[in-house]
Amino acid sequence: MRIVMLGTGHATVTKCYNTCYAYEEDGRSFLVDAGGGNGILSQLEKAGLELADMEGMFITHAHTDHVLGAVWIIRMVAASMHRGQRSRPFTVxxxxxxxxxxxxxxxxxxxxxxLKQFGEPLRFVTLQHGDEFDVLSMRWTAFDIESEKEPQMGYRAVLANGTVIGCTGDEPAHAVNDPYLTGVDWLLTEAFCLSEDEETFHPHAKNHSTVKEAAASAQRLGCKRVLLYHTEDATLPTRRQAYTAEARTAYDGEIFVPDDLETIEV
Ligand SMILES: [Zn+2]
Structure with missing residues (x-):
């Protein structure tokens, strides 16, 4: 199983794509969020991922930078169903x-x-807190992150090899979600900017956190690895090095700060 990072930026970035990624295993894939528009199609193309091989997608919340790309995915998948090119279900x-x-x-x-494809074979599964489902060779549990700004879901995914991945959505890990995130092998979490750039990017005003705060959460939760994304794009050339160095001051485990289109084995 690998994670293909399709985008790593926050909502209004212009130098990279909005944060979204796909799980990919044996030629099949599953999307998590879709960014803010048609750019999802070019990111998929650059990553070599075909919609025909995609099983479905999970959308964390309805903010523009996560949900509007999903409209394009639905349009493309529904079109291929309408043309008779796809009969296999696609599940949202x-x-x-x-x-x-x-x-x-x-x-x-x-x-x-x-629209005639909606329902079957284009399926929509409305999730409640604690709902479980299987996708690729993973068992997923979706949980409400209890966001104050927007109803939002994170998830805990258990891979066939026992690896556990926890995703906090695009907000910091909330203590109420500890049962899903404690001790995971991978914590996927937002980190808006470096602490020193707080006055420039105002992460807290947007319910986001600094790199150091995200790293401290990973440390508190005892996660083995942390993957940081949903960042500003003003420091892309130095982002990996600078974010890793700051995260190291608060976290003992492995730190990943991927670029767009980077692939990570999990
Ligand atoms: Zn976002």
Whole structure:
């Protein structure tokens, strides 16, 4: 199993794509978030991932930088179903708010023949806190991160080899989610900027955290590895080195600060 990072930036970045990624295993894939638009299609193309091989997607929440790319994925998948090129299901997993947003935009913006694919074989599974499902060779548990800004889900995924991955969505790990995140092999979490750049990027005003705070959460939770994303894009050339150095001051485990299109074995 590998994670293909399709984007690593926050909502309004222009020098990289919004944070989203795909799990890829034996030629099949599963998307987590889709960024803010049609750019998801070029990122998939650059990564060599075909929509025809995609089993579905999980959308954490309905903010523009996570959900609008999903409209494009749905459009493309529904089109291939309409043309008779795909009969295999494609499943969208998300909370009720995301489903409402996707349904409303699709109703108003997509051609009627595409909408006919909705339900079957284009499936929508509305998730409640604690719901479980299987995708690729993983067992997923979705949990409500209890965000104060937007209904949002994180997840805990257990791989066939026992590896456990925890994702906090695009907010810091909240203590209420500790049962899902404590001791995971991989913690995927946002880190908006370096501590020294707080006054420039104002992470806390947006319910985001500094690198040091994200690293401290990973340390508190006893995670073996931390992967930091959803960052500013003003420091991309030095991001990996600078973020890793700051995270090291608060965290003992392995630190990953990937670039767009980087692949990580998990
Ligand atoms: Zn975001």
């Amino acid at each position: 997993y998300a909370n009720e708010k995301v489903m409402r947003v996707l349904g409303t935009i699709a109703d108003m913006c997509l051609p009627a023949p595409y």
